[in-house]
Amino acid sequence: MTTSIKIIQPDDWHVHFREDEMLKVVTKYSSRVNRRCIAMPNTSNPITSSDQASAYKKLIESNSYNENFEALIPCYLTDSLNLNDFTFALQNNIFVGGKLYPNNATTNSQHGVNDIKKIYNIFEILEKENRVLLIHGELNRDDIDIFDREKYFIDEELFQIRNTFKDLKIVLEHVSSSYGVDFVNVNKNIGGTITPHHMLLTKDDVFKNEKINPHHYCMPVVKNEEDLLSLRKAACFDNDKFFLGTDSAPHLTKDKIQHESLKAGIFSSPCSLELYANIFEEEHALHNLEKFSSINGPQFYGLDINSQVLTLNKIETEVPEYTEEGNIKIKNFFAGKKINWKV
Ligand code: NCD
Numbered sequence: 112m113t114t115s116i117k118i119i120q121p122d123d124w125h126v127h128f129r130e131d132e133m134l135k136v137v138t139k140y141s142s143r144v145n146r147r148c149i150a151m152p153n154t155s156n157p158i159t160s161s162d163q164a165s166a167y168k169k170l171i172e173s174n175s176y177n178e179n180f181e182a183l184i185p186c187y188l189t190d191s192l193n194l195n196d197f198t199f200a201l202q203n204n205i206f207v208g209g210k211l212y213p214n215n216a217t218t219n220s221q222h223g224v225n226d227i228k229k230i231y232n233i234f235e236i237l238e239k240e241n242r243v244l245l246i247h248g249e250l251n252r253d254d255i256d257i258f259d260r261e262k263y264f265i266d267e268e269l270f271q272i273r274n275t276f277k278d279l280k281i282v283l284e285h286v287s288s289s290y291g292v293d294f295v296n297v298n299k300n301i302g303g304t305i306t307p308h309h310m311l312l313t314k315d316d317v318f319k320n321e322k323i324n325p326h327h328y329c330m331p332v333v334k335n336e337e338d339l340l341s342l343r344k345a346a347c348f349d350n351d352k353f354f355l356g357t358d359s360a361p362h363l364t365k366d367k368i369q370h371e372s373l374k375a376g377i378f379s380s381p382c383s384l385e386l387y388a389n390i391f392e393e394e395h396a397l398h399n400l401e402k403f404s405s406i407n408g409p410q411f412y413g414l415d416i417n418s419q420v421l422t423l424n425k426i427e428t429e430v431p432e433y434t435e436e437g438n439i440k441i442k443n444f445f446a447g448k449k450i451n452w453k454v
Pocket residue numbers: 127153217218219247328329330331358360361375376377
């Protein structure tokens with residue numbers, strides 16, 4: 112029986128650090144295991160300029176657990192960006208790419224883009240500078256079922272973006288459906304991140320008996336068994352196109368349970384790598400974990416693969432109910448459940 116595995120140190124290609132006291136608490140967890148993280152720019156005041164990005168990067172890195180930890184910041188794309196500043200920041204590694212939030216698709220996406228055609232000039236810049244377009248791939252419209260938002264985004268927007276900017280590197284983030292997996296698999300220059308929770312939950316874990324479980328509520332919402340299986344297959348087997356992105360997205364527990372302002376987002380960073388290891392073990396694919404966690408991502412982004420190694424030991428641990436420090440109290444994903452692996 113395998114009792115420990117060594118993998119190249121991972122990176123998290125999609126995670127939320129927020130700001131202020133919350134940032135100080137959650138940054139420690141992600142920087143404990145990862146060498147690099149893409150810190151999402153949907154902070155309460157979105158990151159849209161090079162100055163903001165430099166300051167945010169510094170703030171995160173100064174609160175990190177390890178000295179060599181690096182935060183990579185994508186620009187929150189809007190239709191009123193300063194394009195000179197944006198291009199300058201891409202050329203000087205201040206922005207790792209641009210993040211497209213369709214308007215009102217998720218937390219703090221109210222500044223996001225209404226008419227995606229209006230920012231095709233930004234995609235052109237990204238393509239020219241060989242930088243990545245990160246996409247929250249959901250279309251939120253009254254006539255679209257919440258479970259079909261990813262599919263509609265692919266059909267009505269992504270298909271055309273892909274065919275207009277053939278050399279643009281695109282990441283479909285937190286892929287949540289088998290439809291999304293298929294799209295990533297058959298198209299060129301597109302990769303996808305997969306979260307642990309989309310490989311562990313189905314919609315019954317969120318919406319059952321007319322009561323929503325707020326701690327399992329996230330965007331994109333988790334879907335059917337068929338989708339879960341297809342995501343597991345994509346992460347664990349036969350391809351280079353999918354990589355680790357936890358989408359760990361903390362909200363204060365009090366904001367989660369106040370039912371009128373239910374916030375979307377699942378907080379998994381205290382145990383996300385261990386959860387991935389559990390899932391890969393269940394799929395008899397532990398030998399492929401390193402590809403997913405530490406190789407496919409940097410290869411897609413055109414960055415170096417990390418040189419350090421990390422060990423996961425087979426030790427059973429129970430996930431604590433909450434992450435609590437000062438005024439911060441966040442419900443942990445997988446709280447009260449057992450995980451087989453420990454970094
Ligand atoms: C994220 C958040 O809270 O910022 N929420 C979520 O449900 N995943 C935003 C996002 O990545 O969609």
